[in-house]
Amino acid sequence: MNDPQPAERAPFATADRPGRDLRARVRVYEAELIAFRRDLHRHPELGRQEFRTTRLIKERLVRAGLAPQVLPGGTGMTVDIVPAGTPAGTPLLAFRADIDALPIDDAKTEVPYRSTLPGRAHACGHDVHTTVVLGTALLLAEAARTGELRQPVRLIFQPAEEVMPGGALDVIKAGGMAGVGRIFAVHCDPKVEVGRIGLRVGAITSACDRLLLTLDGPGGHTARPHLTTDLVTAIARMAADLPGLFARRMDPRWGASLVFGRIAAGSAPNVVPQHAELEGTVRCLELAGWREAPEVLDELIGRVAETHRAKWALDYHRGVPPVVNEQESIDRLERAMQDRFAAGSTGPVVEDTEQSLGGEDFSWYLEHAPGALARLGVRAPHEKGVRDLHQGRFDADERAIGIGVELFCSLALGPAEA
Template sequence: MMREEIEKVIEEVKDRVVEWRRYFHQYPELSFHEVKTAEKISEILSSFSNLEISRPVQNSVVADLKGAGEGKTLAIRSDIDALPIKEENEFEFSSKNPGVMHACGHDGHIAIVLGTAYVLSRLKDKLKGKVRFIFQPAEEVPPGGAKELVEKGVLEGVDYIIGQHLWTYLPVGKVGIVYGPMMASDDIFRLKIIGKGGHAAMPHQTVDPIAISAQVISNLQYIVSRELDPIEPVVITVGKIAGGTTDNVIPNEVEMAGTVRVLNPEVRKKIPEALERIIKGIVTAHRASYEFYFEFGYGPVINDERVVKIVEDVTKSLYGEEALEKIKPVMVGEDFSAYLEKVPGAFIFVGAKNEEKGIIYPHHHPRFNIDEDALEIALRILVYSAFELVEKF
């Protein structure tokens, strides 16, 4: 009987979830600038019943739902920011904000969690415990919005947290789960190598920062291949390098920037020292100097196995064993990690790719899109998982 009631309310809201997704897709806002997005979310939540709405930090919205019985407190999170990308899709609901686009699925995340709030608020009398819906700004830009919300106490009294990401690396109908480490830390480094410029035909009179940079970039990979356990996933990438102005001049300086991705927090701690040791050795050996900057970004997303098991069982009960994909961890970053450092929880991927519909482009691409059938799948998983988590743990 309970399942029939849940499905009835999901049927009521599923078309609105699609409408909400398309609305937010039309009006994307960049990280830390989600003013109208947050206002619209608050307006929609205010039209539901039984929710207590607050705005703990700028451009965030939090809604609390208290069930009729005693139970645990679960938080459900959605990120809400967009990216500085000019959309190349030609939809009726394409971005109306020039140079800004929901190219990562956060428009869908907003709609899914709004739909979840609607369903659970309608079924308040059947719900034990409490559910807190967190609409978080600035997932895309470190230090991210999650950290500030945690500092403001958004997890006070929360026992568990769950989140999901629409994922176009999985076909629609598939749900990706990982036990333990799922996504990597996202740290950055910047380096300036300071040499002595001069004529390119007389390199012996210079200290060539370009030649030194080539050796630094090559040797940084020895950290991964020769200093760390080979079964520990680590990525060190130099993504930017700049130096010089023309073909016949050796410049004074070269600047570069890169990222480090790690799954193991203990390994992560070792990286800054290893980077600088190699940089210092090479640079000083060639009579140059350097300036090095390292910044810890998002931590790794590490799922709690008990919470993942609940979500896995819910997914199997709804969509069958064939819907589950026990995927490998991915080395992209996610500031959902800030929540998981405080309370146990689970983050899952919900497949949103559909080659037959031409939905094939990766995240952060100007033609990114999702199969909207994924919205209902994610909505259903969150709703049923919420009932399980507040009652059974």
């Protein structure tokens, strides 16, 4: 994939029409970006195994004259584009892409770019996210050379978004948020038609944690349960009572939910077991509830366990906090989208979106800088039904790539942070 020849390039702007020709510049790269996305789709890699993906991104950025820095783990990278004369300490505007795939089969048989690896598929749109941020890097590298870019930008290609608590922490540990003043990302949404984005101020995803509760006792005979700890009854009471007790202890406005998916105890009908397990998830719509949940569960489990004389241990795995979109960042996204795409559109280009109960590790970045996650429409107008995320038949209308690139470039080429 080579840079377009100079004769093919349209200017980013004219003196009286700043940014007017951005769309033409995006179109120059459109075929290359679609081919790049299809290559990633054919060769999906799981979290922290994205070595080929990382190599391809790095090679393309280097050909564009950029100097990407691969993360210490060998997958994922950051790359800065700093216009000449930028004062030291100027906040960076960041754009993030996640580059990993899911451990599921690609069920699409009608497309030539379906996954070539059994049990691996880009069924969440990360190949689209990656291509959008790559395209943004290519265009902004040109804009920096021509003097159009007036603020420093960081492009983040993050590994392991699907591996909780998420590869965002790898980026942050490596210094990837140092100097960032604001950060944006998009996530494919098959419910939103291509050409539109979904926006929401405040929490747009939920927190999602995992827990494993173990109970232990001396064991015994079912003829004499009073002489031992009846772990089957104890673990059953935990499964039945804890969700309700938890809900009553948490502020209902937080939308906290405890749901168990696995219970195990015993191996014979006349033996009281010595060990029992209960496993499930905690989801929470608000950051305050996410922070309070482990302490509340510790207290409640202790009370129930004491009633049954059971020894207990809680292995609580932090997942991710909710993504909480900042008002100013959402306003910027909406203005950029309306300015770029509203004229001549047959319908709205921005729509309200609901909060999802899914987790997204973009939330970790928002602990360090304000920002927002937008839902990028990828549903073809003619398509009946919805190919949902994390399903083997998921696919995206590839026109969304150019829309995402133009949206991000509009944000970067607009007014710099005050």
